[in-house]
Amino acid sequence: MLAVAAKEFLHILRDPRTLAVALVMPLAMVLLYGYAIDMELRALPIAVLDEEGGVRSRQLVEDVQSSGFIQVVERLSSREQIEPGFRHNRFLAALVIPAGHARRLGQGREAPVQVVVDGADGSTAATVGAYLEQAIALHNGRRLPGAGLKPPLRVEPRTWFNPQRVSAHFIVPGLTAVVMIMVCALLTSISIVRERETGTLEQVLTAPVQARELILGKLQPYLLIGALDTAVIFFVGRVVFQVPMNGSWLALAGYSLLYIWVALAMGLLISALVRTQQVAMMIALVVTLLPALLLSGFIFSHASMPLPLQVVGHLIPATWYLRIVRGVMLAGVNAWPREALVLAGMGVAITGLALKRFQKRLDD
Amino acid sequence: MGPLARLVQKEFRQIFRDPLMVRLIFLMPIIQLFVLGHAVSLDLKGVRVSVLDPVPGPLSRRLSQAVWETETFTPGPPVATPSQAEDLLVQGRTDLVLHFPVDLERRMRQGNGVLGINLDGRNSAQAGQALAQVQAVLNLEAARLASGWKGQAPRPGGVTLQPLYLYNPELVSRYQMVPAITILLITIISAMLTGMSVVREKELGTLEQLLVSPLTSRQLVLGKTIPLAILSFGELAVATLAAILVFRLPLEGSVLLLSGAVFLYLLVTLGGGLLASTVSSTQQQAIFTVWFFLVFSILLSGFFFPVANMPQALRWLTWMNPMRFIIEIVRGIYLKGSGPADLALPLGMLAAHGVGVFSLALWRFRKRVA
Amino acid sequence: MRPTTESGLAVRAHHLSRRFGDFTAVDSLDLDVEAGEIFGFLGANGAGKTTAIRMLCGLLAPSAGEAWVDGLPISTHGEAVKRRIGYMSQRFGLYDDLRVGENLEFYGGIYGLDSAAIKARRGELLERLDLSQALDRPTGSLPLGYKQRLALGVALLHRPPILFLDEPTGGVDPVARRAFWDLIYEVAAEGTTVFVTTHYMDEAEYCGRVSIMVAGRIQALGTPASLKAEHGARDMQDLFLKVVGT
Numbered sequence: 013m014l015a016v017a018a019k020e021f022l023h024i025l026r027d028p029r030t031l032a033v034a035l036v037m038p039l040a041m042v043l044l045y046g047y048a049i050d051m052e053l054r055a056l057p058i059a060v061l062d063e064e065g066g067v068r069s070r071q072l073v074e075d076v077q078s079s080g081f082i083q084v085v086e087r088l089s090s091r092e093q094i095e096p097g098f099r100h101n102r103f104l105a106a107l108v109i110p111a112g113h114a115r116r117l118g119q120g121r122e123a124p125v126q127v128v129v130d131g132a133d134g135s136t137a138a139t140v141g142a143y144l145e146q147a148i149a150l151h152n153g154r155r156l157p158g159a160g161l162k163p164p165l166r167v168e169p170r171t172w173f174n175p176q177r178v179s180a181h182f183i184v185p186g187l188t189a190v191v192m193i194m195v196c197a198l199l200t201s202i203s204i205v206r207e208r209e210t211g212t213l214e215q216v217l218t219a220p221v222q223a224r225e226l227i228l229g230k231l232q233p234y235l236l237i238g239a240l241d242t243a244v245i246f247f248v249g250r251v252v253f254q255v256p257m258n259g260s261w262l263a264l265a266g267y268s269l270l271y272i273w274v275a276l277a278m279g280l281l282i283s284a285l286v287r288t289q290q291v292a293m294m295i296a297l298v299v300t301l302l303p304a305l306l307l308s309g310f311i312f313s314h315a316s317m318p319l320p321l322q323v324v325g326h327l328i329p330a331t332w333y334l335r336i337v338r339g340v341m342l343a344g345v346n347a348w349p350r351e352a353l354v355l356a357g358m359g360v361a362i363t364g365l366a367l368k369r370f371q372k373r374l375d376d
Numbered sequence: 377m378g379p380l381a382r383l384v385q386k387e388f389r390q391i392f393r394d395p396l397m398v399r400l401i402f403l404m405p406i407i408q409l410f411v412l413g414h415a416v417s418l419d420l421k422g423v424r425v426s427v428l429d430p431v432p433g434p435l436s437r438r439l440s441q442a443v444w445e446t447e448t449f450t451p452g453p454p455v456a457t458p459s460q461a462e463d464l465l466v467q468g469r470t471d472l473v474l475h476f477p478v479d480l481e482r483r484m485r486q487g488n489g490v491l492g493i494n495l496d497g498r499n500s501a502q503a504g505q506a507l508a509q510v511q512a513v514l515n516l517e518a519a520r521l522a523s524g525w526k527g528q529a530p531r532p533g534g535v536t537l538q539p540l541y542l543y544n545p546e547l548v549s550r551y552q553m554v555p556a557i558t559i560l561l562i563t564i565i566s567a568m569l570t571g572m573s574v575v576r577e578k579e580l581g582t583l584e585q586l587l588v589s590p591l592t593s594r595q596l597v598l599g600k601t602i603p604l605a606i607l608s609f610g611e612l613a614v615a616t617l618a619a620i621l622v623f624r625l626p627l628e629g630s631v632l633l634l635s636g637a638v639f640l641y642l643l644v645t646l647g648g649g650l651l652a653s654t655v656s657s658t659q660q661q662a663i664f665t666v667w668f669f670l671v672f673s674i675l676l677s678g679f680f681f682p683v684a685n686m687p688q689a690l691r692w693l694t695w696m697n698p699m700r701f702i703i704e705i706v707r708g709i710y711l712k713g714s715g716p717a718d719l720a721l722p723l724g725m726l727a728a729h730g731v732g733v734f735s736l737a738l739w740r741f742r743k744r745v746a
Numbered sequence: 747m748r749p750t751t752e753s754g755l756a757v758r759a760h761h762l763s764r765r766f767g768d769f770t771a772v773d774s775l776d777l778d779v780e781a782g783e784i785f786g787f788l789g790a791n792g793a794g795k796t797t798a799i800r801m802l803c804g805l806l807a808p809s810a811g812e813a814w815v816d817g818l819p820i821s822t823h824g825e826a827v828k829r830r831i832g833y834m835s836q837r838f839g840l841y842d843d844l845r846v847g848e849n850l851e852f853y854g855g856i857y858g859l860d861s862a863a864i865k866a867r868r869g870e871l872l873e874r875l876d877l878s879q880a881l882d883r884p885t886g887s888l889p890l891g892y893k894q895r896l897a898l899g900v901a902l903l904h905r906p907p908i909l910f911l912d913e914p915t916g917g918v919d920p921v922a923r924r925a926f927w928d929l930i931y932e933v934a935a936e937g938t939t940v941f942v943t944t945h946y947m948d949e950a951e952y953c954g955r956v957s958i959m960v961a962g963r964i965q966a967l968g969t970p971a972s973l974k975a976e977h978g979a980r981d982m983q984d985l986f987l988k989v990v991g992t
Contacts, residue, residue: 027660027661029656029660029661029664029665029668030660030661032664032668033664033667033668037668037671040672041671041675044672044675044676044690045675047687047690055684056684057684072535095542095712096718098542098712099708099712099713099714099715099718099719100718100721101704101708104684117535122535122536123535123536124535124536124537124538125535125536125537125538126537126538126539126540127537127538127539127540128540128542130542130543130712131541131542131543131544131545131551132543132544132551132552132707132711132712133549133682133707134546134548134549134550134551134552135549136682137541137544139505141539141541142508142512144539145512145537148535148536148537151535152535156535168490168491168492168493169492169493169494169495169507169511170492170493170494170495171495171497171503172465172494172495172496172497173465173496173497173498174497174498174500174503175497178500179500179501181498181500182498182499182500182501198667202660202663203660206658206659206660209579209659210579286396288394288397288576289572289576289659289660289663290397290569290572290573290576291394291396291397291400293568293572293663294397294400294404294568298400298404298407298408302408302411302412303411306411306412306415307411307415309499311680312415313420313422313499313502315421315422315424316420316422317414317415318414321411321414321415324411325415335468338498339466339467339468342497342498343465343466343498345466345467377855377860377861378858379856379857381855382851382852382854382855382856383852383855383856386841386844386848386852389843389844389848390843390844393843393844394843580837580842581835581837581838581839582839582840582841584805584833584835584837584839585833585835585839585840585853585900586839586856587804587805588803588805588828588831588833588910589828589853589856589857590828590829590856590857590858592825
C-alpha cells in the first residue's frame with residue numbers, strides 16, 4: 013500500500029499541472045474569492061437627467077452622490093438617452109428630476125423624482141433602488157427638516173458572528189468545502205480512471221496487491237494534499253482576511269478530516285462507475301463540484317431555492333460541512349453532533365458502495 | 377466524402393458510441409439549467425424571523441405580522457428568553473430575532489420607540505439585505521400604526537422616489553443567470569472535450585496514425601473542432617428553448633446575433649482546448665490546464681458577481697477574459713434586445729480574442745505536428 | 747505496382763541525423779533500400795530505430811541530412827511522401843470504440859478514397875486478412891492477433907508502394923506472428939517495399955536484408971546469411987549479441 017502511495021506521490025510531484033491544480037489553484041482561489049467577491053455593492057454608476065436645473069435639484073444630486081454608494085457617471089439631456097445607456101452598460105439607473113421640482117417643494121407638496129433602473133440584474137437593481145431610497149431619505153432630513161414622516165420606531169440592530177458583515181468572513185471558510193471536493197473528488201477519480209484507460213491498472217493488479225490496498229494507497233496522497241489545502245485556506249483566511257476563529261482548531265481539523273474522507277470516497281465511487289477520463293471529468297464536475305459550489309449554501313442560500321433543490325442541497329456533504337466550518341469559526345461552537353453524524357453516514361455509505369463496485373469492476 | 381467529412385463522421389461516431397457520454401452531453405444542459413436557474417439566485421427569500429416579546433401587545437403583534445407577511449420573511453421558532461434567542465442563532469435555526477421592549481407603545485407615543493434586532497451575520501450579504509428590508513417594513517408599518525396618534529399626523533412635502541424597473545420588473549436574478557449558464561455549458565463542452573479528444577488520440581496512439589496520413593494540420597484541427605462546434609450549437613438550441621419555454625425568459629434580441637456571438641466565442645473555447653492539447657501529453661493534464669483557466673474565467677466574468685463591483689485591478693484583468701464579453705452580450709441580447717451597434721465593443725473584443733486564440737492554436741498545432 | 751524511382755531505391759538516407767538537446771538519437775545515417783525488398787531494421791531499445799523511422803515517415807524533422815522516400819526528398823515533399831507510405835506501429839493506431847468496418851472506412855476516407863473505392867477495397871482486404879466475419883465487431887473486442895492484421899489492413903488501404911512496420915508483432919503469440927509474416931511476404935511479392943523493425947531475431951531471418959543499429963549508427967548491414975558468415979554467428983540472435991556487444 014505504501015509503495016502504491018509513493019508511486020502516486022511521484023506522479024503528482026512530477027506533473028507540474030496536477031501540482032498547480034492541487035496546490036496553487038486553491039491558494040489563488042482563496043485570494044481571488046476573498047478580494048473579488050464583495051457582495052456589498054458600492055459605487056454603483058448612475059446617470060442624472062435634471063430637467064429642472066435649479067439649486068434644489070443640484071442639492072439633491074449632490075446628496076445622492078455623497079451618500080457613498082452611488083456614483084453619478086453621466087448627465088443626460090433627454091429620456092431617449094436612458095435605454096441606449098442601459099444597452100451599453102454605461103450606468104445602472106437614471107435619476108430623473110422633473111421640471112417644477114423646487115416649486116412643488118416650496119408649496120409644501122410632495123416632489124416625486126423618478127428613477128429608471130436597469131432591471132436585467134435583478135439583485136443589483138433592487139440594491140440600486142434601496143440605496144437611492146436611503147440617499148433621498150437622508151436628503152430630506154438634511155435639507156427639508158420637518159417634511160415627510162418621522163419614523164416613530166428606531167431600530168437597533170446587532171449583527172452576530174460577523175458584525176461588520178465582511179464578505180470574506182463568509183466566503184473564505186466556505187471555500188474549503190469546494191476546494192476539497194475539487195482536489196479529492198476530481199483529481200482522485202481522474203487519476204484512477206486514467207490507470208484503467210491506459211491499462212496500467214491491470215499491470216499493477218498482477219502484482220501481489222489487493223484491490224483494496226491499491227485503492228487506499230492511491231487515496232493517501234490526495235488525502236494529504238486535501239489536508240494541506242485546507243490548512244492553507246484557513247491560514248490565508250486568518251492572516252490575510254482576518255476571519256475570526258472563535259472555536260477550537262482541533263475540532264475544526266477533526267471535522268475537516270471527516271469531510272476529506274467523504275470527498276475522497278466520492279472520487280472513488282465515480283472512478284468505479286466510469287471507463288474514460290472524459291466521462292469521469294464530466295461527472296465529477298456535474299455531480300460533485302457544481303453542487304458543492306451552488307447548492308451547498310456556499311454563496312446562495314437554501315431558503316431562496318425551490319423545495320426539490322433544497323432537498324438535493326441537503327444530500328450534499330458540502331452543505332453539512334459548511335455549517336460546521338462557519339459554526340466553529342464564526343459562532344465559536346465546537347459541538348456539531350448532528351452534522352458530523354450525517355457526514356460520517358455519507359462517508360460510510362459512499363465508501364462501501366465504491367469498494368463494492370470496484371471489486372465487481374475488477375472481477376469483470 | 378472528403379477527408380474532412382470522414383474525420384467529422386468519425387468523431388460523431390465515437391461520441392455517440394459511448395451511451396454515458398451522450399447522456400451527459402444532452403441531459404447535462406437540461407439538468408444544469410434547471411438547477412442553476414433556480415439555485416443561483418441572490419434574491420432574498422425565506423429568512424426566518426423569531427420574535428422575543430416579553431409582554432405581547434397588539435402593537436408588537438401587528439409589527440411582527442407585517443414582517444412575516446412579506447415574501448422575504450417567514451416565522452421562525454418562538455423565543456421566550458434572550459439566551460434562547462442566542463441558542464437559536466448559534467445553531468442556525470433562526471436568522472433574525474425581533475426583540476420588542478416591554479413598554480413599546482408608551483415609548484412610541486413619546487416618539488422614542490426602540491426595537492432590538494439580533495441577526496446572524498455569517499452570511500454577510502444576506503444579513504445586510506435582510507436588515508435593510510426588515511427595517512423598511514417596520515418603519516412603514518410603525519408609521520401607519522402611529523399615523524392616527526396625536527401629534528403624529530403625517531407632515532406633507534419632501535422628495536419621494538418613484539422607481540421604474542425596466543426589462544425585469546419583478547427583479548428576479550434568474551433572468552440574468554439563465555443566459556449566462558448557457559454560456560457556461562457551451563464552454564465546458566467545447567473547451568474541455570476538444571482538449572481531451574486530441575490528447576486522447578495522443579495517449580492511445582491513433583494521432584500518430586493520422587499524422588503519417590496525408591491529412592493537413594488544418595484538416596485535422598477542423599475535423600476535431602467542427603463536431604464539437606456542432607454539439608455546442610445543439611446545446612445552445614436546447615438551452616435557448618429551455619430558457620424561453622421553461623424559464624419564460626424574453627428573448628428580446630436577434631437569434632442570429634446570438635448565434636454569431638456564440639460562434640466568435642467558440643473560436644476562443646475550441647482554440648483554447650486545442651492549445652491545452654498541444655501542451656499536454658495526458659488527458660489529465662489537458663483537463664487541468666483547461667480547468668485552471670476556466671475557474672478564473674468564470675470568477676472574473678461577471679457571472680455571479682458584477683464586474684463593476686470588483687477592485688480596479690481585477691476589473692482590468694477582466695478585459696483579458698473573453699467570457700466576460702460573451703456574458704455581457706448574451707445578457708444584452710436576451711433581456712434588453714441589444715443590437716450589434718449597442719454591443720460593438722464587447723463583440724469587437726470577443727472577435728479579437730477569438731481570432732487571436734484560434735490562430736495561435738492553429739499555429740502551435742502545426743508546429744507540434746510538423 | 748508502379749516503379750518507384752529511376753534508381754529503383756524505395757528509401758534512401760544520406761547523413762540523416764536527429765538530435766534531442768545534447769543527445770544524438772540518430773547519427774549520420776546512410777541507408778539504401780531497394781524497391782520490393784523486405785528490409786529488417788534492427789537494434790536494441792534506444793538505439794535510434796524509432797527516431798529514424800519517424801523521420802522517414804515525416805513525423806519528425808531531421809536535424810541534419812536528407813532522406814528520399816520513393817524518390818521524393820522528405821524535407822520538401824513531406825505531404826507527397828505521406829501518400830506513398832503505409833505505416834503500422836506497435837500501438838496499431840486503431841479506434842477501439844469504432845467497428846472494424848468503420849476503422850477501415852475512416853482511414854480510407856482520410857487517404858482520399860471515395861466511398862465506392864473504400865467499399866471495394868475494404869471487402870478485398872478483409873477477405874485477404876481473414877477478417878470478413880469481424881466487419882461489424884467493435885475493434886476493442888478483437889483478440890490482439892486480429893487487431894494486428896486489421897492494423898496492417900489500414901496501412902495497406904491506399905496501396906502504398908512502401909510499407910513501414912514499427913515492431914508490428916509485439917505481444918502476439920508465435921502462431922499469429924508466423925501468419926502475419928506470411929502476409930508480409932505476400933505483400934512484398936506484389937512489389938511493395940517493406941521496411942520493418944522488430945525485436946524478434948527469428949523474424950529477422952525472414953528479411954531480405956537487415957541492418958543493426960547501435961547508438962544511432964548502423965553497425966552491420968547485409969543479408970542475414972552474409973552477416974552471420976562475416977561475424978561467425980550461429981544464428982541471428984548470436985549475430986545481434988555480437989554486433990551490439992562490440
